[in-house]
Amino acid sequence: SQKIEQNSEALNIQEGKTATLTCNYTNYSPAYLQWYRQDPGRGPVFLLLIRENEKEKRKERLKVTFDTTLKQSLFHITASQPADSATYLCALVRGNTGKLIFGQGTTLQVKP
Amino acid sequence: DVKVTQSSRYLVKRTGEKVFLECVQDMDHENMFWYRQDPGLGLRLIYFSYDVKMKEKGDIPEGYSVSREKKERFSLILESASTNQTSMYLCASSSPSSASSYEQYFGPGTRLTVT
Structure with a gap:
């Protein structure tokens, strides 16, 4: 069955450093991969989408890469700030149905 | 500003009760989804609706049903609530x-406790 894995351990980094989160998937060849941010007690919020024919996508301090050979996406936050502290979820789009498969999420803690 | 609202933020129900969770969106979206989120398990799809009166089972539909009588409203029903x-x-x-990138807009969530 399709499976997505994110590092379940929390990532703790110092303010100003670059945070890198990993998303690995198996048994699937998605056309799209998305990243969401979720704050405690709230619903996820869409951040970025990357298509299978795109190697890299940027939005302000965020950068996402997509390696379909390794079946992996990396999510980078440069110049991280305490306000970036949250749980980040990756999600694969299932075909063209609009349905998503979510990873478990990785919690990022940025210390001042 | 786009919005998805859910009827309750917190709900406490007893085992065996019938529970209704309501969701309303104001974006004229065709697709609506119900997920549950548990520690260590992430977000799991319960049911999906791609049009009024149309529904499709997700990954964990057992013990749940849904209703979509109007485009903006999608209800999740627990026929007989259980602690799990x-x-x-x-x-x-x-x-x-x-073209929309399949971006999903989420509501704030309902934390349901069944005792």
């Missing part, structure tokens, strides 16, 4: 077009 249905329930909507 204690969870955070999240509703989402999206446009079916790939």
Whole structure:
């Protein structure tokens, strides 16, 4: 069955450093991969989408890469700030149905 | 500003009760989704609706049903609540077009406790 894995351990980094989160998937060849941010007690919020024919996508301090050979996406936050502290979820789009498969999420803690 | 609202933020129900969770979106989206989120398990799809009166089972539909009588409203029903249905329930909507990037908009969630 399709499976997505994110590092379940929390990532703790110092303010100003670059945070890198990993998303690995198996048994699937998605056309799209998305990243969401979720704050405690709230619903996820869409951040970025990357298509299978795109190697890299940027939005302000965020950068996402997509390696379909390794079946992996990396999510980078440069110049991280305490306000970036949250749980980040990756999600694969299932075909063209609009349905998503979510990873478990990785919690990022940025210390001042 | 786009919005998905859910009827309750917190809900406490007894085992065996029938529970209704309501979700309303104001974006005229065709697709609507119900998920539950549990620690260590992530977000899991319960049911999906791609149009009024149309529904499709997700990955964990057992013990749940849904209703979509109007485009903007999608209801999740627990016919007979059980303690293993204690969870955070999240509703989402999206446009079916790939041009939208399949971005899903989520509600704030309902934390349901079944005692």
